[in-house]
Amino acid sequence: MIESLVFYFLAFLVIGFAVVVVTSRNIFHSALALTAALSVVAGIFALLGADFLAASQVLVYVGGIMIIMLFVVMLSQQPTDAIRSQSNPQWPFALLFAIAIAAELVQKYRTFFGAVEARPGILPTSAPIGRLLLTEMVIPFEAVSLVLLAALVGAVVFAQDRQESRLP
Amino acid sequence: MRLYHFLALSGILFSIGIYGVLSRRNILGILMSIELMFNAANINLVAFNQFLYPGNVWGQGFVVFVITLAAAEAVVGLSLVLAIYRNIKSVYTENMNILHG
Numbered sequence A: 001m002i003e004s005l006v007f008y009f010l011a012f013l014v015i016g017f018a019v020v021v022v023t024s025r026n027i028f029h030s031a032l033a034l035t036a037a038l039s040v041v042a043g044i045f046a047l048l049g050a051d052f053l054a055a056s057q058v059l060v061y062v063g064g065i066m067i068i069m070l071f072v073v074m075l076s077q078q079p080t081d082a083i084r085s086q087s088n089p090q091w092p093f094a095l096l097f098a099i100a101i102a103a104e105l106v107q108k109y110r111t112f113f114g115a116v117e118a119r120p121g122i123l124p125t126s127a128p129i130g131r132l133l134l135t136e137m138v139i140p141f142e143a144v145s146l147v148l149l150a151a152l153v154g155a156v157v158f159a160q161d162r163q164e165s166r167l168p
Numbered sequence B: 001m002r003l004y005h006f007l008a009l010s011g012i013l014f015s016i017g018i019y020g021v022l023s024r025r026n027i028l029g030i031l032m033s034i035e036l037m038f039n040a041a042n043i044n045l046v047a048f049n050q051f052l053y054p055g056n057v058w059g060q061g062f063v064v065f066v067i068t069l070a071a072a073e074a075v076v077g078l079s080l081v082l083a084i085y086r087n088i089k090s091v092y093t094e095n096m097n098i099l100h101g
Helices: A002-023 A027-047 A051-075 A079-083 A091-113 A126-134 A138-159 A162-166 B003-023 B027-052 B058-088
Strands: none
Touching (some): A002 B003, A027 A051, A051 A126, A051 B058, A126 A138, A126 B058, A138 B058
């Protein structure tokens, strides 16, 4: 009962913040609402018993990705942004498309998984995830470290100022 | 509380992300909507793991990789946005047409 109340509260919050993210005229407000929405998703992970993921969601998304995104928002603002519309002319079709996809997904989920409600006790997950990452998932684990290295080098290459380096 | 509730929440979040990707003019807004869609997929994976395969953490292991790759994608995407902004002084997608011919 109390779990259901918490779930509906968190779901209401995350959908509200997500709507603010896609509709706000000020992109800075969008970024702040996205920060809040990602924090609430961490709460949903905790409700599902994924304690390690809730912590890493806050650390990586809220602490890392959102700070970079706020920096880029502040570096790329123009004074005319506030008075121009932030959605393109085909937004009614996009809205129809999104509503169709949402209705279809919810209805199909209800058809196929509406009866599943088995819910055992919640166990700590950090140690099993660590064991999984270093035994059966060790090859993807190493591959993803290479991907991170490539992303690091790529970010440095793209973000450097070519004009200054060409000067004699 | 059933599995269906979490799946419905993730479906709604995913379609909000789709609306954002299709309707935003600002490329930073598109990147934020993509992050919303990643999170919808993560909720899906964790919910399936918890309800259908309890005592097993493969779904949560996948979510660890999704979060890592989302971080890499955000870093590269945002540095590309900065490079584009330095060239054309705009973050709006209708101005990014220098390959238009």
